[in-house]
Amino acid sequence: MTGGLTLVGVGPGDPSLLTLAAVEAIRQAQVVAYPVGRPGADSMAARIATDWIRSDHQCLPLLFPMVEAAEPRRAAWETAAQQLQNIVRSGQRVALLCEGDASLFASCSYVLLAILQEWPDCPVTVIPGITSCSAAAAAGLWPLALQQDQLLVRPCPDTPEELGVVLDTAATTGQVLALLKLGRRWSWVQPLLRQRSLLDQALFAERVGWPEQRICSADAVDAEPRPYFSLLLIRQGWPDVLP
Ligand SMILES: C[S@@+](CC[C@H](N)C(=O)[O-])C[C@H]1O[C@@H](n2cnc3c(N)ncnc32)[C@H](O)[C@@H]1O
Structure with missing residues (x-):
């Protein structure tokens, strides 16, 4: 048997947004690995791909604690990298599921880097997935970038001051902003956008692709912590030439 590792982007939530390549990689794998935030916790990526995980698949939850400290995170990546390498060396195929795209702010990217450091020729492939911002834009009928627009995908800043600078730069350079990891920051982001009259130019997207999905203009969302x-x-301007 020839072992191998495939990092599989499973999209943001809607199971129909897995690519054919993602489904095929899961089908061919003997082991299906996925990230969990604590032992026994649910895995978002595994839930999205649940229709394709068979009873004869060996399931391997990989613990990636959601903490700021560097050492527990490094230890978790290293442990995961070792587990996955052992599976590949044993001749099995393993699919590591990643929520959204497998290369965009994805835990599995750290595991990929750790594995390639130790075993540069490890047989590994990456299957891209639909990103949460692409899915949000599509669901909101909201063009992400046009003509000379720039698109900046980044985590939401941690302070109003920092977000103010990001918004100013975006306004002067024609950047459309996709701010991930919004969550609890929304309680202060909302008043800042209101102050700048930007709420009706921003699209708010929560749990995109899930049954409880909420996609709406940001001015419809109260200033409270969100999931x-x-x-x-956020778009602060449009190109001159439009229909
Ligand atoms: C660690 S990043 C993962 C990004 C993911 N790899 C992607 O391609 O979109 C997690 C952040 O992505 C965003 N996100 C991921 N899935 C989402 C969804 N279904 N609905 C809304 N936001 C989502 C949120 O901002 C969340 O805090």
């Missing part, structure tokens, strides 16, 4: 799976798209 981790929420993001904001």
